[in-house]
Amino acid sequence: MHRILTIAARLLIALAALPGGILPAVGQPQPLVTQPIDETRLVTLAGNTRPEANAANDRGAVADGLPLAHMLLLLRRSAVQEAALDHAIDNLQDSRSPDYRRWFSAAEFGERFGAASADLSVVTGWLASHGFRLETIYPNRTVIAFSGTAGELRAAFHTGIHNLEVDGVGHIANMTDPKIPAALGPIIAGIASLSDFRPAPQYTYAGDCGHGSVLPGTCYAVVPADLATIYDLRPLYRSGITGAGQHIDVMENSNLYRIADWYGFRSTFGLDKFPGSFRQFHPQPPNGPADCTDPGVTMGDKEATTDAEWAAAAAPGAAITLASCADTTTTDGHMIALENVVNAANTPDVISISFGVCEANAGAARNAMVAAAYQQAVSEGISVFVAAGDYGAAACDQHGGPPASHGIAVNGLASTPYDVAVGGTDFADTFTGANSLYWSATNSRYYGSAKSYIPEIPWNGTCGSQLLANYLTGSPITYGAQGFCNNGPSVYQETTGGAGGPSGCATGMPSPATPGVVSGSCAGYPKPRWQRALGDPADGVRDLPDVALFASPGVWGHRYVICFSDPDQGRPCSGPPSGWSGDGGTSYAAPIMAGIQALVDQRARGRQGNPNPVYYRLAAGEFGRRGNSACYASRGNKIAGYCIFRNVTVGDNDMPCTTGSPDCYQPGGTYGVLSTRAASYEPAFGARPGWNFTTGLGSVDAANLVRYWPR
Numbered sequence: 153m154h155r156i157l158t159i160a161a162r163l164l165i166a167l168a169a170l171p172g173g174i175l176p177a178v179g180q181p182q183p184l185v186t187q188p189i190d191e192t193r194l195v196t197l198a199g200n201t202r203p204e205a206n207a208a209n210d211r212g213a214v215a216d217g218l219p220l221a222h223m224l225l226l227l228r229r230s231a232v233q234e235a236a237l238d239h240a241i242d243n244l245q246d247s248r249s250p251d252y253r254r255w256f257s258a259a260e261f262g263e264r265f266g267a268a269s270a271d272l273s274v275v276t277g278w279l280a281s282h283g284f285r286l287e288t289i290y291p292n293r294t295v296i297a298f299s300g301t302a303g304e305l306r307a308a309f310h311t312g313i314h315n316l317e318v319d320g321v322g323h324i325a326n327m328t329d330p331k332i333p334a335a336l337g338p339i340i341a342g343i344a345s346l347s348d349f350r351p352a353p354q355y356t357y358a359g360d361c362g363h364g365s366v367l368p369g370t371c372y373a374v375v376p377a378d379l380a381t382i383y384d385l386r387p388l389y390r391s392g393i394t395g396a397g398q399h400i401d402v403m404e405n406s407n408l409y410r411i412a413d414w415y416g417f418r419s420t421f422g423l424d425k426f427p428g429s430f431r432q433f434h435p436q437p438p439n440g441p442a443d444c445t446d447p448g449v450t451m452g453d454k455e456a457t458t459d460a461e462w463a464a465a466a467a468p469g470a471a472i473t474l475a476s477c478a479d480t481t482t483t484d485g486h487m488i489a490l491e492n493v494v495n496a497a498n499t500p501d502v503i504s505i506s507f508g509v510c511e512a513n514a515g516a517a518r519n520a521m522v523a524a525a526y527q528q529a530v531s532e533g534i535s536v537f538v539a540a541g542d543y544g545a546a547a548c549d550q551h552g553g554p555p556a557s558h559g560i561a562v563n564g565l566a567s568t569p570y571d572v573a574v575g576g577t578d579f580a581d582t583f584t585g586a587n588s589l590y591w592s593a594t595n596s597r598y599y600g601s602a603k604s605y606i607p608e609i610p611w612n613g614t615c616g617s618q619l620l621a622n623y624l625t626g627s628p629i630t631y632g633a634q635g636f637c638n639n640g641p642s643v644y645q646e647t648t649g650g651a652g653g654p655s656g657c658a659t660g661m662p663s664p665a666t667p668g669v670v671s672g673s674c675a676g677y678p679k680p681r682w683q684r685a686l687g688d689p690a691d692g693v694r695d696l697p698d699v700a701l702f703a704s705p706g707v708w709g710h711r712y713v714i715c716f717s718d719p720d721q722g723r724p725c726s727g728p729p730s731g732w733s734g735d736g737g738t739s740y741a742a743p744i745m746a747g748i749q750a751l752v753d754q755r756a757r758g759r760q761g762n763p764n765p766v767y768y769r770l771a772a773g774e775f776g777r778r779g780n781s782a783c784y785a786s787r788g789n790k791i792a793g794y795c796i797f798r799n800v801t802v803g804d805n806d807m808p809c810t811t812g813s814p815d816c817y818q819p820g821g822t823y824g825v826l827s828t829r830a831a832s833y834e835p836a837f838g839a840r841p842g843w844n845f846t847t848g849l850g851s852v853d854a855a856n857l858v859r860y861w862p863r
Contacts, residue, residue, distance in 0.1 A: 266293020
């Protein structure tokens, strides 16, 4: 998909150079399959094998009869179609265009940018000839859902599904990249998932007062009233901007443990005085048999609870919908829910997703599927918010796990050009010794105690943090035999922090450039025009995050509160909220930012599609390339009243790393830290004025964002 995007971008430039700079209209899609299918002439769908699928982990092939339900096959567009779609999305955001905010329906999207009927017939006929069962051709005409067995998959796609044992846990995955007849190479992009490795929820357990907190025994529990104070939501609520009339969908693979928890959260924190609502449902495809199975309550119910409650905390008047589907053998439930939601007749205004998998591990087809789904969503006017991740600059490593061993990477669910990647901050009042300046000693009626905006730093709970090293040891040195990572407590050697970095593997693992390879690259998504305009790193690729909000699980003594009564993971929601479950993670920041966007939509009187072009345009006017000291987050309660973005300029999201691993600077000792240079310390990554890899544009003043949003 990345190569197609690159070709399409060049074609767009060429076509725009025509007289008037107007792209020709796209008529009926032209067939891309022009040759008869020859099963002996094959091409490889490269970049679609998990790195764990190796001889050391191999425990033998699964049974041929293993059912593989609801696999998702992604189809390609022609370069002309891709260029036309990009141009159409630009026009939807351009107030000078006659197509401004004339959003597509899923059917219209498919008619203009989907596969030709002849190609759909060829592909479905080929699948049927190998014994597969066709489930759904989605209205977008770019995704086909089908089912079969491991034996049928091996015969058709020339790859076997094997049992694996990875770190003592059993999995299944394909052992080689799939192959298809060369005649189908122009139309088939790949199968989105051929393994049961799942994206991880992006919440981080806090315990009573935060894992590794520098304030043991003390926690400032952040509740909705604090959120309203810190991010300036109160003026909006007073003026009737509460998200009323707006619909936010959170994508999940679990139901809530108890729907009563959502209502208990609202009543405890005074949100029930607003006209918000909640429902959970299992979205089905509009033109096929039911494929979204009720997942019930799974280990993902904590993620579902977080997303549903905190989206409502920011937009208490909005309609919150939890769209959940059960995982199949190889397809993630939240991805099934997403496809069904964006292809429905009635779509939400805003979507929030709080899962993560690094680009390289996701593989080419899954990355392309995610990008295509978000691309369709924004063309329909839907704003998509995704948690940037909880692993600092090391997205291919498990957050909360051992030091990084896979180098610099980002979340493939957040790195597309069509979503807002929401990173994580922490509060700096503990670091500066100013707790009493920003927190009251007593709580309000609804348990709020924050006095004002609180200065923010990047969320980083590891020994890679210069701020944490300096606070605990008196020295900011994190690396080397005498550095904090080789001398501090082991709790700080875990990989935990707000994620950010450059897109580096948008279409899967690298593969040889041979005539038999039709996809696969580690070049990353090209940098979107709106991100180039602000002048952030001239690296040519999409950079994360875009914005950030508080997400810490308590390292500096602050964490969120949720009503989560699952006895296996949570606590009863009784008594003061200080005794309730508490966590952190960008799983909180993403739904909160989705809620803030619902406030924008209400004031703007309509859905906005991809908000990033506006975010970056507003930021360019506020602080441009060099920053604006009046809007630095470090000013705390003295920050200028007009600031839309609180630009975080102090701190980093660097992570500890293991000996000999990629991007690991280790001049001595057992552990090093991630660095953008091998021979010297260039932390990955440091905050600075203007956009940066730690927190993007910074956090937001919601009232100012709504006030200055273009009408």
